Amino acid sequence: MTQIISNLNKTALVVDHPIGQDNPPLLSPDSHNDDQDAPTQKMLQLSDFAVSWEDRLTDKQLDTFVTDGWLTIDNVFNKTALLALQAESGFIDYRDAALTAGIRISDIRGDRIRWITENFFAGYYYLQSINALAALFNRSLFAGIRHSEAHYACYPIGFGYQWHSDNPAGRDERVISAVFYLNDDWGATDGGALEVVDKHGMHHEVMPVANRLIIFDSDLQHQVQIAHRQRYSIATWMRRDGLVPFVEVDA
Ligand SMILES: O=C(O)CCC(=O)C(=O)O
Ligand SMILES: [Fe+2]
Numbered sequence: 001m002t003q004i005i006s007n008l009n010k011t012a013l014v015v016d017h018p019i020g021q022d023n024p025p026l027l028s029p030d031s032h033n034d035d036q037d038a039p040t041q042k043m044l045q046l047s048d049f050a051v052s053w054e055d056r057l058t059d060k061q062l063d064t065f066v067t068d069g070w071l072t073i074d075n076v077f078n079k080t081a082l083l084a085l086q087a088e089s090g091f092i093d094y095r096d097a098a099l100t101a102g103i104r105i106s107d108i109r110g111d112r113i114r115w116i117t118e119n120f121f122a123g124y125y126y127l128q129s130i131n132a133l134a135a136l137f138n139r140s141l142f143a144g145i146r147h148s149e150a151h152y153a154c155y156p157i158g159f160g161y162q163w164h165s166d167n168p169a170g171r172d173e174r175v176i177s178a179v180f181y182l183n184d185d186w187g188a189t190d191g192g193a194l195e196v197v198d199k200h201g202m203h204h205e206v207m208p209v210a211n212r213l214i215i216f217d218s219d220l221q222h223q224v225q226i227a228h229r230q231r232y233s234i235a236t237w238m239r240r241d242g243l244v245p246f247v248e249v250d251a
Contacts, residue, residue: 044080044081044084044121044122044125045125046125046128048077048078048080048081048084048125049077049081049122049125049126049128049129050129051076051077051129051132051133053132053133053136054136056073056076057071057073057136062140062141065141065215066141067199068198068199068200069198069199069216069217069220070196070198070204070214070215070216070217070220071214071215071216072206072212072213072214072215073212073213073215074209074211074212075211076180076211076212076213077126077129077211081122081125081126082182082210082211084121084122084125085122085123085126085180085182085234086182086184086210086232087122088120088121088122088123088152089152089154089182089232089234090232109161109162111153111154111155111159111161111224112153112154112155112156113151113152113153113154113235114151114152115149115150115151116149116150116151116152116234123150123152123234126150126180126234127148127149127150127236130148130150130178130236130238131147131148133178133215133238134148134176134238137175137176137238143175143176143238143240144175144240145175145176145238145239145240146239146240146241146242147238147239147242148236148237148238148239149236149237149239150234150235150236150237151234151235152232152233152234153232153233153234153235154230154231154232155192155224155227155230155231155233156227156230157227157228157229157230158226158227158228159226159227160191160192160223160224160225160226160227161223161224162223163221163222163223164221164222164223165218165219165220165221165222166218166219166237167218167219172219172240173239173240173241174218174237174238174239174240175217175218175238175239175240176215176216176217176218176237176238177215177216177217177218177235177236177237177238178213178214178215178216178236178237178238179194179208179213179214179233179234179235179236180212180213180233180234180236181208181209181210181211181212181213181232181233182210182232182233182234183208183209183210183229183231183232183233184210186207186208186209186210186229186231188207189228190227190228190229190231191225191226191227191228191229192207192208192224192225192226192227192228192229192231193205193206193207193208193224193225194206194208194214194222194223194224194225195222195223195224195225196214196216196220196221196222197220197221197222198220199217199220205225208231208233218237
């Protein structure tokens with residue numbers, strides 16, 4: 001097993017390009033005006049995050065997902081949505097991630113997280129788009145998903161997350177895990193691959209490149225290898241229970 005974690009206290013979290021007066025969030029790459037109509041996060045709309053999941057996922061891909069337990073989709077969102085998620089992930093205030101029991105064990109996971117609620121613009125729209133995907137899983141695979149939860153995560157340099165399944169022993173409320181990646185120009189030397197063991201026991205490595213979504217059965221074992229660059233993502237779970245729904249699945 002890879003040794004994942006070093007000492008969190010010794011690694012300061014650095015935001016690469018902090019959003020501020022000198023670096024406002026730029027959500028519309030084609031717009032150069034600096035008057036009062038300049039883009040702000042409030043101009044984002046749910047429609048910016050609309051994905052036609054039925055068209056993106058063929059029946060064959062859905063079959064593969066059922067058989068192997070995992071699937072990746074690239075180029076998920078348009079540029080506006082991706083930039084908004086990247087901006088929102090970069091300037092929020094990260095807290096230490098806790099394990100399910102509420103106890104932090106920094107030997108196991110080194111990510112710093114922020115749960116997405118309706119107070120987030122981009123993250124909340126993201127969650128609604130994920131719920132449209134969940135509705136497709138309900139219709140086509142009878143997945144029985146009732147709501148989704150998600151958090152932004154940042155792994156500082158030198159950190160990862162050891163082997164685990166997203167359903168701790170004796171639990172099964174998480175049906176499908178989905179992780180969306182936010183990292184531009186992520187290369188093999190940057191580390192931080194997600195390693196998943198599929199339903200046949202085969203290992204796969206998925207690089208956390210921007211605009212990629214990996215979807216996998218929450219019972220599968222997986223780990224995040226040590227990142228050599230700050231690694232940003234949104235970890236998402238589609239759940240079968242009815243607890244604390246941030247966003248309900250309609251269908
Ligand atoms: O960021 C990833 O690639 C996976 C994160 C993960 O496994 C988790 O948060 O449970
Ligand atoms: Fe996980």
